[in-house]
Amino acid sequence: MNTRIALVLGATGGIGGEVASRLAAGGWQVRALHRAPGQAGRDGRFQWIKGDAMVAADVAKAAEGAALIVHAVNPPGYRDWDKLVLPMLDNTIAAAEANGARIVLPGTVYNYGPDAFPVITEAAPQNALTRKGKIRVEMERRLKAAALRGKARVLIVRAGDFFGPGAANNWFSQGLVKAGSRPRSLSYPGRRGVGHQWAYLPDMAEAMVRLAEHADLDDFAAFNFGGHWDGDGTAMTQAIRHALDEPFLPVKGMPWWLMRLASPFVPFLREVMEMRYLWKVPVRLDNAKLVATLGAEPHTSLDEAVWATLVGVGCLGSEEAPSGAGRARLSKA
Known part of the structure; x- marks a missing residue:
């Protein structure tokens, strides 16, 4: 086994693409599985391989000799989670066991119910109330069972809501703003x-790759990523205003009532409504274990991160930067 070969499932997605890029920058040989690599394979840093994460033989072939398998693939638009998510994971587990590889999974807070709120540690009980949450719990159960069998290792890094330059399917680019x-x-x-x-x-x-490369990681290792904590629900919108240089840009509430009415007819809205509870109460992942392991968590200032995200999703030109105080904030990042 080449200890510097990584297979990434979901390399065209937000977190999958970022992890693949970070691995390639660190000297890893990165393979990216995709059903249409001719359309997706524009990044020459990766070896694009034609295949489907739902086909066990495709995943097994692409994973031959790999030390890492990054499982960052999800059904688009939350469609058919109950039919697709677990079979895809089973294919990844089988491929990892055949190669003695470590599976790297980006985790979420979906696993947890109110009994774990408001501050969640890695040892918190996973009593999910939602359908997607229960699937996430089952994913982690299967991964832990694989690690206990001794043929594969597992790293899970759980985080809050994603945002970033290459991330399109999330609350930031489909809720707070509209990409494009x-x-x-x-x-x-x-x-x-x-x-x-x-x-x-x-x-x-960056945190996921540094953890994956850590010499003393357990066979089953789970960490919480702290990221940015918006203590009162205003920091993110203020950072967007700063990046746009529009301090009085209106902030409206989400039309949940309208989304509820439309959800029986729009599958995406139905799935979004299921996650509304995470916006009603403060839910924070405690990253003390990650910090103790790495010494510090990788951290980009919120102003800089929001500006880069707005540029990346097409809400702002790359030549645009805040003037006055907003520019000063970025220059200090």
């Missing part, structure tokens, strides 16, 4: 005074 155009107003899903946790994907990817 300069915002005339912002929509915020939560209430003022309720804290919320955000994960800037380049920082999270």
Whole structure:
């Protein structure tokens, strides 16, 4: 086995793409599995391989000799989670066991119910109340069972809501702003005074790779990523205003009532409604274990991270930067 070969499932997605980029920058030979590599394989740093994460033989072949398998693939738009998520993971587990590889999974807070709130440690009980949360719990159960069998190792890094330059399917680019155009107003899903946790994907990817390369990692290792804690639900919208240099840009509440009415007819909205509870109460992942292991968590300032994200999702030109105080904030990042 070549200890510097990594297979990434989901390399065209937000976190998968960031982890693949970070691995390649660190000298790893990165393979990226994709059903249409001719369309996706524009990044010459990766070896693009034609295949489907739902086909066990495709994953097994692509993983031959790999030391890492990054499982960052999800059904688009939350569709068919109950039919697709676990079979894809089983294929990854089988490939990892055949190669003695470590599986790297980006985790979420979906696993947890109110009994674990408001501050969640790695040892918190996973009593999920939602359908997607229960699937996430089962994913981690299967991964832990694989590690206990002794043929594969596992690293899980759990985080809050994703945002970043290459991330399109998330609350930031589909809720707060609309990707592709300069915002005339912002929509915020939560209430003022309720804290919320955000994960800037380049920082999270850096942490995941550094953990994966850590010499003393357990066979089954789980960590919480701290990211950015918005203590009262206003820091993120203020950072967007700063980046746009529009301090009085209107901030509107999310039209949950309208989304509820439409959810029986729009599958994506139905899935989004299931996650509304995470915006009603403060939910924070405690990253003390990660900090103790790495010494510090990779961290980009919120102003800089938001500016890069707005540029990346097409809400702001790369030549645009805040003037005055906003520019000063970025220069200190």
